[in-house]
Amino acid sequence: MTxxxxxxxxxxxxxxxxxxAAALAHFGGWGDTWVFILAALGVIPLAGYxxxxxxxxxxxxxxxxxxxxNATLGNAAELIITLVAIREGLLELVKASITGSILGNLxxxxxxxxxxxxxxxxxxxxxxxxxxxxxxxxxxxxxxxxIPSFFGHSMGDEGSxxxxxxxxxxxxxxxxxxxxGIIYSLKYNNSPIxxxxxxxxxxxxxxxxxxxxxxxxxxxxxxxxxxELLVGAVESVxxxxxxxxxxxxxxxxxxxxxxAEHLVAVQAAIGNKMELSIEISLxxxxxxxxxxxxxxxxxxxxxxxxxxxxFNPFELVSLGAGVVIAALxxxxxxxxxxxxxxxxxxYLILGLAFFLLPVAIQ
Numbered sequence: 001m002t003x004x005x006x007x008x009x010x011x012x013x014x015x016x017x018x019x020x021a022a023a024l025a026h027f028g029g030w031g032d033t034w035v036f037i038l039a040a041l042g043v044i045p046l047a048g049y050x051x052x053x054x055x056x057x058x059x060x061x062x063x064x065x066x067x068x069x070n071a072t073l074g075n076a077a078e079l080i081i082t083l084v085a086i087r088e089g090l091l092e093l094v095k096a097s098i099t100g101s102i103l104g105n106l107x108x109x110x111x112x113x114x115x116x117x118x119x120x121x122x123x124x125x126x127x128x129x130x131x132x133x134x135x136x137x138x139x140x141x142x143x144x145x146x147i148p149s150f151f152g153h154s155m156g157d158e159g160s161x162x163x164x165x166x167x168x169x170x171x172x173x174x175x176x177x178x179x180x181g182i183i184y185s186l187k188y189n190n191s192p193i194x195x196x197x198x199x200x201x202x203x204x205x206x207x208x209x210x211x212x213x214x215x216x217x218x219x220x221x222x223x224x225x226x227x228e229l230l231v232g233a234v235e236s237v238x239x240x241x242x243x244x245x246x247x248x249x250x251x252x253x254x255x256x257x258x259x260a261e262h263l264v265a266v267q268a269a270i271g272n273k274m275e276l277s278i279e280i281s282l283x284x285x286x287x288x289x290x291x292x293x294x295x296x297x298x299x300x301x302x303x304x305x306x307x308x309x310x311f312n313p314f315e316l317v318s319l320g321a322g323v324v325i326a327a328l329x330x331x332x333x334x335x336x337x338x339x340x341x342x343x344x345x346x347y348l349i350l351g352l353a354f355f356l357l358p359v360a361i362q
Contacts, residue, residue: 018042019226026229032236039229040256044263046226049219054264056205056212058276078258079292080224084231086300091307093234094300096249098293099315104254105285106138106326107347109262113277114329114340117269124274128333130185134282135327137181141289142320144170148309149316158308167308168301171294178290185283230256247354250315258284274335282330314357318350 019042025034078101082094117124148166155162207215230253238245243252255262269277293309300307311319325346329339 016042016045019046019222022226022229026232032233033240035229036233036237039226039233042226043223043256043259046219046222048263049215050223050264052206053212053215053219056207057209057216059205060209078227078254078288079295081227081231081253082292082296083299083303084228086296086303086305086307088231089305090245091300091305093245093249093253094296094307095311095315096246097253098288098296099311099319100250100254101258101288101292102285103250103318103322103347103350104258104262105281105288106322107343107350108255109258109265109284110278110281110326110329111340111343111347112262113266113269113274113281114335115337115344116266116340117272117274117277118335118337118340120270121272123334123336124269124272125334126274126278126330128331131278131282131330131333132327133181133184134286135323135330137177137286138282138289138323139327140177141174141286142316142323144174145289145309145311145319146316149311149313152308152310158310159306163308163310164301164306167297167310170309171297174290174294178286181286181290227256244355244357246357250354251351278330278335282326314354321346321350 018038022035022038022042025031025038078097082097085091085094085097114124148163148170152158152163152166155166157163205212234245234248234253237243238248265277265280268274268280297307297309325343329335329343
């Protein structure tokens with residue numbers, strides 16, 4: 001079989017080659033633009049392996065643990081990206097990526113899942129009680145971010161002792177709430193809908209339990225390494241193409257860093273497993289909001305670049321709008337393609353606003 005035929009029949013080979021080429025571009029001095037593009041392409045096949053391995057584990061563990069596991073591994077890349085940015089002192093980029101990751105999961109991922117899943121399968125059902133619990137926790141998260149953002153201005157500058165103390169205290173409460181949410185979620189009885197979805201799924205898993213775990217670990221490590229290359233090339237790409245650092249942080253980095261769980265959620269919805277898709281989207285948003293962001297507050301303090309939870313008004317308004325529309329869509333326990341299109345419309349509107357905002361205020 002010729003190389004041309006191999007590449008034609010298996011496009012994944014091309015993308016895996018891009019992952020290796022990204023490393024060559026980095027060490028060979030090809031330029032940051034090539035590193036950025038090749039690393040982004042290289043993440044895609046690794047995300048596919050994470051998706052298939054997570055599907056296999058969800059077959060054994062059920063959608064809740066499977067969704068939680070996928071969200072954890074998917075957010076590993078996001079965590080590495082933000083740690084590298086903190087090390088470089090790009091704190092506003094970190095806050096923008098946190099906001100973008102939450103919005104991406106609530107609007108882009110859930111919207112795409114509902115749109116494609118609805119077009120193929122019609123109206124789809126999921127556990128509305130569990131979705132309601134997630135909506136309550138997300139609403140609490142917005143309050144937790146609003147309080148330091150507004151009260152902090154009366155305590156001094158962002159780096160003042162009062163602001164940092166408030167951020168650390170709020171971050172600690174958020175982590176405790178996240179742990180309590182996990183405990184409740186794992187103890188929450190499966191609904192008849194999720195049980196029915198598991199019973200009607202007769203497809204055999206792609207991997208065994210052991211193989212799935214190995215594939216997940218290897219693929220996630222690959223995504224983490226490529227994500228670090230992406231961060232290293234961000235500033236050069238920003239200056240070369242005239243994109244704002246804010247837009248890169250709130251739109252591009254979350255999409256690339258979370259592409260693994262994005263694809264898994266969409267694939268699950270297309271396969272008529274909306275319970276798993278919703279679990280991935282909402283649990284990932286909560287994990288970023290209630291665990292990743294407060295964890296970064298503590299880690300950044302140890303790294304010498306303290307990160308506070310003071311977000312700008314544009315980020316807070318966008319997060320509030322995203323949580324409200326996601327809660328309204330999921331409160332009835334059913335989804336269709338029109339609701340998915342509505343979520344995507346909100347994301348596109350916000351994306352356009354974020355793209356034009358830096359130009360408008362200059």
